[in-house]
Amino acid sequence: MNTDVAPRHDGWQQTWRLAAAAAAGVPVWFSTGVLLRGQGVEPGSWFFIADPLVALGCLTALAWRRRFPLAIAMTVAIASTASTAATGAVLLALVSISTRRRPVEIGAVVLAYVTGSQFSGGLYPIQGPAPSWWLQLMFPALTAGIAVAVGTAIGARRAEVRSLRARAQSAEREKSALAAQERALERNRIAREMHDVLAHRISLVAMQAGVLDHRGDLAAEERRMLIRGIADGSHQALEELRDVLGVLRADPDRPEPPQPTLDRIPELVADARSSGLDVTLATTMTGHPSDTLGRTCYRIVQEGLTNAAKHAPGARVHITLEGTAGDILRVDVHNSRANTATTATTRSAPPPASGFGLLGLTERVALADGHLDHGPTPENGYLLTAQLPWPNHHHSEKRP
Numbered sequence: 001m002n003t004d005v006a007p008r009h010d011g012w013q014q015t016w017r018l019a020a021a022a023a024a025g026v027p028v029w030f031s032t033g034v035l036l037r038g039q040g041v042e043p044g045s046w047f048f049i050a051d052p053l054v055a056l057g058c059l060t061a062l063a064w065r066r067r068f069p070l071a072i073a074m075t076v077a078i079a080s081t082a083s084t085a086a087t088g089a090v091l092l093a094l095v096s097i098s099t100r101r102r103p104v105e106i107g108a109v110v111l112a113y114v115t116g117s118q119f120s121g122g123l124y125p126i127q128g129p130a131p132s133w134w135l136q137l138m139f140p141a142l143t144a145g146i147a148v149a150v151g152t153a154i155g156a157r158r159a160e161v162r163s164l165r166a167r168a169q170s171a172e173r174e175k176s177a178l179a180a181q182e183r184a185l186e187r188n189r190i191a192r193e194m195h196d197v198l199a200h201r202i203s204l205v206a207m208q209a210g211v212l213d214h215r216g217d218l219a220a221e222e223r224r225m226l227i228r229g230i231a232d233g234s235h236q237a238l239e240e241l242r243d244v245l246g247v248l249r250a251d252p253d254r255p256e257p258p259q260p261t262l263d264r265i266p267e268l269v270a271d272a273r274s275s276g277l278d279v280t281l282a283t284t285m286t287g288h289p290s291d292t293l294g295r296t297c298y299r300i301v302q303e304g305l306t307n308a309a310k311h312a313p314g315a316r317v318h319i320t321l322e323g324t325a326g327d328i329l330r331v332d333v334h335n336s337r338a339n340t341a342t343t344a345t346t347r348s349a350p351p352p353a354s355g356f357g358l359l360g361l362t363e364r365v366a367l368a369d370g371h372l373d374h375g376p377t378p379e380n381g382y383l384l385t386a387q388l389p390w391p392n393h394h395h396s397e398k399r400p
Helices: 013-036 045-062 069-082 087-098 103-117 135-215 221-247 262-274 291-311 339-348 357-367 393-398
Strands: 278-286 315-325 328-335 371-376 384-388
Touching: 013 045, 013 339, 045 069, 045 315, 069 103, 087 103, 103 135, 103 357, 135 221, 135 291, 221 262, 262 278, 262 291, 262 315, 262 339, 291 315, 291 328, 291 357, 291 384, 357 371
Parallel strands: 278 315
Antiparallel strands: 315 328, 328 384, 371 384
């Protein structure tokens, strides 16, 4: 059961509630005076002075009912037995304590109110047939029961409103958290795609520019080949950047540009050779993997060639692709130690490095449920190897 205390009312809400309680007591006070005069009894000074003052004191005390709910409700319930004008105040006190929906507190206040009402009959003796005791008990109990029912309904509604507000705030926080997570994932995806697409191309261009800048003994034909390679690499890098940005800015209905697959690895190797890398490719695969798996292999080879061009210029690079459908597809990119002479010519202009290539590649391989290893070899080279599960979709389709 909800027992939270309702928030305090503002000045206007407090004023109209107290005014309504005062207005509810006026008819009771006035009708009591009319009955007394009708029987030839003069009400006296208590009726005209003390009775309204007690009611005023009860109304004043009710201003603190939010801070001291039980104490104020008990005080008003007891004090109201000495004032007919305080009838509205005690009803407001009963409604207010009932909004808390605490049975022990409500029962204590109702008991005090009903018990006190049994002794208030002698305050203004009105002649007439004496009512039975159960009628004297029933009327205040019924009045208190109505007030308690109203207060409990108000408390239940407040609890429901608080619950709905809390759930709305929780949903808003969850929505914001999900939006932030989606933005982070999208940023990571864009960063990984930008790295995969551009890092390899720019690294080869930087390597060619370094050789061209530091090798003064190159023949005219070799110099023209390097310049043409730089121009072609820059143009391709610009085209690939335009493709990536086009995906970000394009209409959702516009298809994305084709992604590289396993079939484009020989083209990747040829580009690396034309840039000056000594690359060999050995393929021993039985079957053709899916486009998604092939794209992952392409990115692994691309990252291996990029790192070799950056950190081991002049090294020999050997790429191995082997596997069987229904088993494991293994990708190895092994480069020897850097060529000392080539390193010396390009050391003053090292290619740019992002530091996130292997991290992004690890995430990509993990998404394919694969495993990635990388590290130096005993002969001071470097080995990048990945093992990827290769489902046999053709075989699974034939199974009943």
